[in-house]
Amino acid sequence: MCGIKHLLGENTVKYVKLGRAGIKVSRLGLGSSNFGPHPEKPFALDIDRTEAIVARACELGINFFDSAETYMFGEAERTLGEALRRVGPTREEIVVQTKCGPGSVRFKVNRSGLSRKHLLNAIDESLERLQLDYIDIYTIHRLDGETPFEETCEVLHEIVKSGKARYIGISSAFAWQVERMLGIQERNGWTKFVVMQNQYALNYREEEREMIPLLIDRGMAMTPWGVLSAGLLAGNIQRDGTRSTIRAKTDLLRGEKGFIGNSEQDFDIQDKVRAIAEKRGVSMAEVGMAWALSKPFIQSCLIGASSPAQIDSSVAALDIVLSPEDIAFLEEGYQPVNVQTIGSMMPVMAAK
Numbered sequence: 001m002c003g004i005k006h007l008l009g010e011n012t013v014k015y016v017k018l019g020r021a022g023i024k025v026s027r028l029g030l031g032s033s034n035f036g037p038h039p040e041k042p043f044a045l046d047i048d049r050t051e052a053i054v055a056r057a058c059e060l061g062i063n064f065f066d067s068a069e070t071y072m073f074g075e076a077e078r079t080l081g082e083a084l085r086r087v088g089p090t091r092e093e094i095v096v097q098t099k100c101g102p103g104s105v106r107f108k109v110n111r112s113g114l115s116r117k118h119l120l121n122a123i124d125e126s127l128e129r130l131q132l133d134y135i136d137i138y139t140i141h142r143l144d145g146e147t148p149f150e151e152t153c154e155v156l157h158e159i160v161k162s163g164k165a166r167y168i169g170i171s172s173a174f175a176w177q178v179e180r181m182l183g184i185q186e187r188n189g190w191t192k193f194v195v196m197q198n199q200y201a202l203n204y205r206e207e208e209r210e211m212i213p214l215l216i217d218r219g220m221a222m223t224p225w226g227v228l229s230a231g232l233l234a235g236n237i238q239r240d241g242t243r244s245t246i247r248a249k250t251d252l253l254r255g256e257k258g259f260i261g262n263s264e265q266d267f268d269i270q271d272k273v274r275a276i277a278e279k280r281g282v283s284m285a286e287v288g289m290a291w292a293l294s295k296p297f298i299q300s301c302l303i304g305a306s307s308p309a310q311i312d313s314s315v316a317a318l319d320i321v322l323s324p325e326d327i328a329f330l331e332e333g334y335q336p337v338n339v340q341t342i343g344s345m346m347p348v349m350a351a352k
Contacts, residue, residue: 013061016299019221021194025095029064030057031302036075054083056308060315068099081130098126099141113144114152139169157190169195175210200224203269221299233288239267289317
């Protein structure tokens with residue numbers, strides 16, 4: 001049985017408030033997209049390997065765990081829930097976030113999207129898979145393009161008031177969508193979003209234009225995903241096409257048809273990360289993570305791991321303080337890239 005060692009003052013992981021909400025999370029959150037069995041995903045981890053990773057995260061003070069109904073067709077939630085049960089942090093010590101929305105656990109009609117019908121079913125199914133009585137942060141996993149914003153906002157409020165979730169969040173939307181939904185929530189006295197989970201990395205900084213200023217203005221937390229760009233900034237995808245990990249070789253998001261490692265700029269930035277890593281005597285992953293953690297508008301970075309050692313590497317990044325010159329070198333020359341639209345992010349009916 002392992003508790004969150006912050007209670008004993010033994011770990012170096014710091015905790016921060018989630019925006020204007022009162023809840024506190026570790027500056028690193030453990031993602032679970034590779035947890036759980038899947039016959040077509042060689043990088044999927046079984047329960048024993050997952051348990052070892054979760055145990056190490058707890059030992060180092062990580063109290064924030066992220067999942068989604070779509071990950072491994074629901075098996076990620078199931079595996080994360082079982083790992084947490086085995087490792088044994090008390091429920092009040094941990095913060096569990098899961099997501100719902102487009103995509104589906106089984107790709108059947110009404111088993112997807114942000115409708116009242118699906119959300120009320122989805123929260124119960126996630127609770128069962130995670131073996132929890134409530135979700136700390138229930139997050140919409142992109143917008144579905146079909147459900148009116150009002151319908152989604154109302155049912156999210158009802159889920160919080162029912163006690164099945166404590167807070168709500170939103171992931172990978174456009175700034176105007178978030179602002180409009182916040183306005184709907186305010187006008188109706190409904191529970192408001194407290195956190196945005198969006199894509200952000202050295203080679204994908206488009207969120208700096210509108211989203212990040214909006215989050216700062218609204219007091220919303222930012223807990224980005226993809227900080228290492230699917231391993232690109234860790235050196236797992238090379239300019240010559242070499243891919244050094246199982247996931248880099250087999251995950252479509254990291255393959256030739258994916259959104260990572262398809263431009264010269266990606267690899268120019270990778271070269272800069274490598275240069276700073278060599279100068280500092282640390283890993284490339286630690287530099288990429290330290291850059292993200294240097295941003296005052298980021299509360300917690302979501303990390304992935306396939307071994308306990310990768311948890312150690314991510315936590316080590318918390319102690320790396322990049323100089324202003326290092327940061328300027330890493331950011332210099334960045335050119336705008338296409339906005340990523342993985343999943344259905346552009347509402348049609350909902351915008352009317």
